[in-house]
Amino acid sequence: MDIKETTCGYExxxxxxxxxxxxxxxxxxxxxxxxxxxxxxxxHAAYVAGANSAAGTLRRIAEGExxxxxxxxxxxxxxxxLGGHVLHCLYWKSLSPxxxxxxxxxxxxxxxASFGSMEGFEKIFRAVTxxxxxxxxxxxxxxxxxxxxxxxxxxxxxxxxxxxxQPLMVCDxxxxxxxxxxxxxxxxxxxxxxxxxxxxxxxxxxxxxxxER
Numbered sequence: 001m002d003i004k005e006t007t008c009g010y011e012x013x014x015x016x017x018x019x020x021x022x023x024x025x026x027x028x029x030x031x032x033x034x035x036x037x038x039x040x041x042x043x044h045a046a047y048v049a050g051a052n053s054a055a056g057t058l059r060r061i062a063e064g065e066x067x068x069x070x071x072x073x074x075x076x077x078x079x080x081x082l083g084g085h086v087l088h089c090l091y092w093k094s095l096s097p098x099x100x101x102x103x104x105x106x107x108x109x110x111x112x113a114s115f116g117s118m119e120g121f122e123k124i125f126r127a128v129t130x131x132x133x134x135x136x137x138x139x140x141x142x143x144x145x146x147x148x149x150x151x152x153x154x155x156x157x158x159x160x161x162x163x164x165x166q167p168l169m170v171c172d173x174x175x176x177x178x179x180x181x182x183x184x185x186x187x188x189x190x191x192x193x194x195x196x197x198x199x200x201x202x203x204x205x206x207x208x209x210x211x212e213r
Contacts, residue, residue: 008089015051015085017044018092026097030192035180043176044088047157050081083157087137087170091177094169096198103199107206114149122194124151125171129190135174138190140202141165142209149206166209169202 009016020040024033031039054077060066061074102118103111115121121140129138132153143150144164154161171193172178178189 008086009048015048015055015082017048018089021092022097027095027196029099030095030189030196031178032181035176035178038180039172039177040088040092043174044085047081047084047088051078051085054078054081079158080156083161087154087157087167088172090167090170091137091172093201094171094198095193096196096200099195100197100199103203105203106210107199107203110149110206121149121151126187126190126194128153129171129173130187132173136160138171138173139165139167140169141167142206166205168205168209169197 009018017040020036024036024040027036054074057066057070057074058078061068061071102108108118111118111121115124125138125140128151132138133155136156136159137154139152139154141150141152141162142148142165143162144166149168150162150165152160152162152165171190173186173190178186182189
C-alpha cells in the first residue's frame with residue numbers, strides 16, 4: 001500500500017484534485033451535499049491551485065528567472081496550500097458514509113495502548129478538536145518515537161504540527177467544512193464525525209506505516 005496514494009494527488013509534475021471517494025449525498029447523516037461539493041470543488045481545489053502556483057514560483061527562482069528574495073514567501077505559500085491539499089485528501093478518506101462502529105484488530109490495540117480505551121480516545125479527540133483556535137484540524141497520528149497514537153490540533157494547515165508524526169485520520173474544523181448545517185455548533189459536527197470515521201482506512205494506514213518502522 002502506497003501511503004502517498006491515500007493522502008494526496010500528484011500527476012505529471014502537478015498537484016491534482018482527486019475525485020471524492022463517494023457521492024456528495026453519501027455523507028448526508030454528517031454533512032449535506034451542498035457543503036461537500038463546495039468544500040471539495042471550491043475550497044480543496046483552491047489549495048491545489050495555490051500549491052501549484054507556489055511550486056512553480058520556487059522552480060522559476062531555482063532556474064534564475066525570479067529573484068531569490070521571493071523564495072521565503074513562496075515557500076510559506078506552498079506550506080499552507082500543500083498542507084491543505086494533503087489534509088483534505090485524507091479528510092475525505094477519514095469519513096465513511098456508513099457507521100463502522102468501533103475499530104478492531106491492530107488499530108483497537110493501538111487505541112487501547114495509547115488512550116486506555118475507545119472512550120478515552122473519543123474524549124481526547126473531541127476536546128482537542130473542539131479546542132482548536134480559529135481554523136484548523138483535529139488529527140490522529142502515529143508518533144514515530146514512542147510508536148503510540150497521539151491526538152493533536154493543527155492551526156491553519158501547517159501550524160503546531162509535530163515533525164515526523166504521520167496522520168492517520170483528520171477532522172476538518174475550518175468553518176467551510178460544517179457551517180451550512182451546524183452554524184457555530186462545532187461540537188455537534190465533531191460528534192457526528194466521530195460516528196462516521198472510516199476505521200478501515202485508518203487501520204490500513206496504521207498497518208502500512210508500522211511496516212515501515
